[in-house]
Amino acid sequence: MADGISSFWGPVTSTIECCEKNYAYSSYIAEFHNTMSNIPTILLALIGLVNALRQRFEKRFSILHVSNMILAIGSMLYHATLQRVQQQSDETPMVWEMLLYIYILYSPDWHYRSTMPTFLFLYGAVFAVVHSMVRFGIGFKVHYVILCLLCIPRMYKYYIHTQDASAKWLAKFYVATLAIGSLCWFCDRVFCKQLSSWPINPQGHALWHVFMGFNCYFANTFLMFCRAQQCKWNPKVVYFMGILPYVKIEKPKTQ
Numbered sequence: 693m694a695d696g697i698s699s700f701w702g703p704v705t706s707t708i709e710c711c712e713k714n715y716a717y718s719s720y721i722a723e724f725h726n727t728m729s730n731i732p733t734i735l736l737a738l739i740g741l742v743n744a745l746r747q748r749f750e751k752r753f754s755i756l757h758v759s760n761m762i763l764a765i766g767s768m769l770y771h772a773t774l775q776r777v778q779q780q781s782d783e784t785p786m787v788w789e790m791l792l793y794i795y796i797l798y799s800p801d802w803h804y805r806s807t808m809p810t811f812l813f814l815y816g817a818v819f820a821v822v823h824s825m826v827r828f829g830i831g832f833k834v835h836y837v838i839l840c841l842l843c844i845p846r847m848y849k850y851y852i853h854t855q856d857a858s859a860k861w862l863a864k865f866y867v868a869t870l871a872i873g874s875l876c877w878f879c880d881r882v883f884c885k886q887l888s889s890w891p892i893n894p895q896g897h898a899l900w901h902v903f904m905g906f907n908c909y910f911a912n913t914f915l916m917f918c919r920a921q922q923c924k925w926n927p928k929v930v931y932f933m934g935i936l937p938y939v940k941i942e943k944p945k946t947q
């Protein structure tokens with residue numbers, strides 16, 4: 693979108709631009725709403741992290757919540773500056789996070805315990821290096837979608853094997869937030885011209901950030917529930933301040 697007031701970060705060098713007007717509120721923040729809308733993701737990930745640490749869930753879940761935070765901070769940097777380097781700091785953690793999801797989803801079925809994490813780690817490292825040198829454009833999106841698709845069959849298997857109604861609701865909220873968030877993202881991309889002529893731009897991309905923050909939170913909470921069930925930690929979905937679901941576990945005394 694056309695520039696508003698002067699920009700601290702210089703001309704836009706990133707390849708993707710959203711519908712939001714650049715530097716409309718501050719010369720330090722290129723896209724104000726798209727930057728600020730990452731804050732709920734950071735707070736939700738922080739709640740998830742505290743819950744994982746306090747109840748001594750496996751380290752993978754703490755790493756998962758921290759990676760959500762890194763992702764949101766990367767996204768903030770990118771939308772605040774619209775620079776190519778920051779675009780990479782947004783995109784590379786997206787891939788790392790999907791690799792982490794693949795590990796969490798598939799590692800319980802895996803026989804060779806150390807090969808999978810080693811492979812995924814090397815894959816993530818090589819990707820980061822190559823991505824820092826090459827602009828993938830559409831290739832990045834295709835690669836990312838393939839990684840997402842790899843997660844779906846195992847996620848669905850967990851869903852159909854879960855008896856607990858509240859845990860099943862976590863999975864339903866996960867799908868709903870993904871669907872609504874994607875719709876917001878799509879409208880922002882496709883109908884930008886029309887939306888910009890409205891008295892108030894609904895900021896579809898910022899809404900996508902908010903919905904995806906909840907989406908990650910629901911995904912992680914559902915996976916924590918499934919893992920706790922596998923480990924026989926007697927998980928229950930309880931609600932923080934009566935609204936926000938999280939997993940409460942009771943580890944047997946012998947563990």
Ligand SMILES: [Zn+2]
Pocket residue numbers: 726767771897901
């Ligand atoms: Zn974004």
